[in-house]
Amino acid sequence: MELDNVQCLSSVDGTEEEILHHHTTHHKHQFPAKANNVTVVPSAIAPATSVHELLECPVCTNSMYPPIHQCRNGHTLCSTCKTRVQNRCPTCRQELGDIRCLALEKVAESLDLPCKYYNLGCPEIFPYYSKLKHEAVCNFRPYNCPYAGSECSAVGDIPFLVAHLKDDHKVDMHTGCTFNHRYVKSNPREVENATWMLTVFHCFGQYFCLHFEAFQLGIAPVYMAFLRFMGDESEAGSYSYSLEVGANGRKLIWEGTPRSIRDSHRKVRDSHDGLIIQRNMALFFSGGDRKELKLRVTGRIWKEQQNHHPDAGVCIPNLFS
Ligand SMILES: [Zn+2]
Numbered sequence: 001m002e003l004d005n006v007q008c009l010s011s012v013d014g015t016e017e018e019i020l021h022h023h024t025t026h027h028k029h030q031f032p033a034k035a036n037n038v039t040v041v042p043s044a045i046a047p048a049t050s051v052h053e054l055l056e057c058p059v060c061t062n063s064m065y066p067p068i069h070q071c072r073n074g075h076t077l078c079s080t081c082k083t084r085v086q087n088r089c090p091t092c093r094q095e096l097g098d099i100r101c102l103a104l105e106k107v108a109e110s111l112d113l114p115c116k117y118y119n120l121g122c123p124e125i126f127p128y129y130s131k132l133k134h135e136a137v138c139n140f141r142p143y144n145c146p147y148a149g150s151e152c153s154a155v156g157d158i159p160f161l162v163a164h165l166k167d168d169h170k171v172d173m174h175t176g177c178t179f180n181h182r183y184v185k186s187n188p189r190e191v192e193n194a195t196w197m198l199t200v201f202h203c204f205g206q207y208f209c210l211h212f213e214a215f216q217l218g219i220a221p222v223y224m225a226f227l228r229f230m231g232d233e234s235e236a237g238s239y240s241y242s243l244e245v246g247a248n249g250r251k252l253i254w255e256g257t258p259r260s261i262r263d264s265h266r267k268v269r270d271s272h273d274g275l276i277i278q279r280n281m282a283l284f285f286s287g288g289d290r291k292e293l294k295l296r297v298t299g300r301i302w303k304e305q306q307n308h309h310p311d312a313g314v315c316i317p318n319l320f321s
């Protein structure tokens with residue numbers, strides 16, 4: 001298994017009351033969007049055909065944006081699909097040529113459209129081009145699976161991903177805002193990227209991913225622990241966390257702000273935004289004969305006062321640059 005033989009023994013000794021925040025993020029949405037300046041297609045001519053359906057690419061079903069293409073027989077096609085169909089109309093198989101459908105392009109430009117994540121709760125409505133810009137940063141766009149160490153293509157909202165981590169990745173789930181983890185590895189000389197652990201914490205009505213892994217930092221083998229917030233960066237800034245590891249009268253303490261899972265696991269790791277423990281120090285903390293890694297990492301997550309945290313994204317450390 002990719003887990004190598006790291007074990008994570010944990011006991012949650014947090015007894016603090018959880019403050020549950022139930023976000024009511026699901027706005028009712030009106031679809032189709034307002035289309036004030038568009039002439040409605042008379043239903044006698046085209047029953048059940050809305051302007052939005054006309055603008056749906058018959059091949060990929062995405063909304064078509066200018067340039068919109070058509071074949072000689074008038075079948076329309078989005079520009080992405082046009083590059084894929086080898087100059088044959090997918091509807092009638094005739095040669096496609098290079099004919100634009102200007103009338104439909106004008107209609108498209110005149111429309112206000114809902115964000116494509118409307119079914120995930122986004123209430124926003126935009127004119128054509130701003131819609132594209134918005135969708136790239138929309139807060140309702142699905143998140144990627146935060147699991148590291150394998151290429152997982154799962155995307156979805158937070159409740160979906162929490163269930164996915166539990167069911168498909170068999171991730172440890174804990175409730176509470178303090179933690180006390182032991183990471184045990186019998187052959188600490190092998191430091192590879194493949195050595196990592198993920199634990200999910202549920203507190204303040206939110207979910208947090210605690211990552212622990214071994215990797216090579218330059219020529220130095222290190223262990224690193226950091227926290228990611230399952231939500232957007234703006235909200236991640238409302239929380240802080242601390243991590244502590246030590247033994248024999250020495251300890252390392254890290255205090256930071258969890259990063260959003262919008263930032264990939266690798267990006268956070270490569271920016272060194274977490275507790276980094278040199279292997280020699282880790283073995284010292286492990287006690288014994290330095291043959292086995294036995295790290296006890298304790299930590300806490302807390303919520304910052306609303307007006308004390310700096311704007312998200314302002315002070316993300318990156319020791320590489
Ligand atoms: Zn298409």
Ligand SMILES: [Zn+2]
Binds near residue numbers: 072075089091092093
């Ligand atoms: Zn055709």
Ligand SMILES: [Zn+2]
Binds near residue numbers: 118122141
């Ligand atoms: Zn949106």
Ligand SMILES: [Zn+2]
Binds near residue numbers: 147168
């Ligand atoms: Zn996954």
